[in-house]
Amino acid sequence: MITVLDDARFINLLSFKRDGSGVETPVWAATLHGKLVIYTNGNSYKVKRIQRNPSVQVARCDVRGNLLGPWHDAVCAFATEEAKKKEIVKALAKKYGWQFRALFFFGTLAGRAKNYAYLEVSLV
Numbered sequence: 181m182i183t184v185l186d187d188a189r190f191i192n193l194l195s196f197k198r199d200g201s202g203v204e205t206p207v208w209a210a211t212l213h214g215k216l217v218i219y220t221n222g223n224s225y226k227v228k229r230i231q232r233n234p235s236v237q238v239a240r241c242d243v244r245g246n247l248l249g250p251w252h253d254a255v256c257a258f259a260t261e262e263a264k265k266k267e268i269v270k271a272l273a274k275k276y277g278w279q280f281r282a283l284f285f286f287g288t289l290a291g292r293a294k295n296y297a298y299l300e301v302s303l304v
Contacts (some may be wrong), residue, residue, distance in 0.1 A: 184252070185240055186211050192241035193218070193301075194251065195229040202237070203229065206245040208280065209238075210271040215300045217259075217268040219284075222297035230256045230299070238301060252303050259298040268298045 185191060191209040194202045205226050209216040216238065220227060230236065236256045240249035259265055273280050287293055 184249070185209070185216060185238065188240040188248075190241050190243055190245075191216060191218075192239045192245050192247060193226065193256075194237040194239075195226050195256075196233050196235065197229060198232065204245050206241050206243060208272060208276055209301070210268075210275040212267060212271040212300075215302050216254075217271055218299040218301065219268060219272060219296050220299065221292065222295040224297075227297045230258075236301065238303075254301045254303045257300045257302070259300055264300075265296075265298045268300075 188209070190206045193205045193207050193209075195205070196202050203226065207218050207220065209218045211217070234256045236254050237251040238254050239247050239251045241247050259268060269284065273284070284293075287296070
């Protein structure tokens with residue numbers, strides 16, 4: 181079902197504020213077991229919005245968040261198991277190669293890895 185977004189370089193993740201307005205965020209995403217997987221700063225506002233409301237929308241976009249396709253309704257869940265987190269990192273590393281590895285390495289070196297949030301997005 182995710183095949184529409186499998187090859188997208190960037191995904192626009194639309195999460196919702198308490199007042200119902202949406203906030204778009206371009207992110208890297210890979211496909212793993214039929215879901216889109218994302219990692220991000222666990223202290224970011226998008227994570228806080230998703231904790232309050234797991235309903236999101238996703239669309240293909242460019243690096244600046246300009247849409248390149250239609251929105252798709254989805255539900256976002258947090259991966260908490262260490263094995264699942266490692267799978268997510270491997271999937272992202274496979275798709276984005278040295279760019280992801282460098283970003284993840286320096287984030288780990290700077291101590292940010294303990295604050296990463298790992299997201300699984302399922303289309304509805």
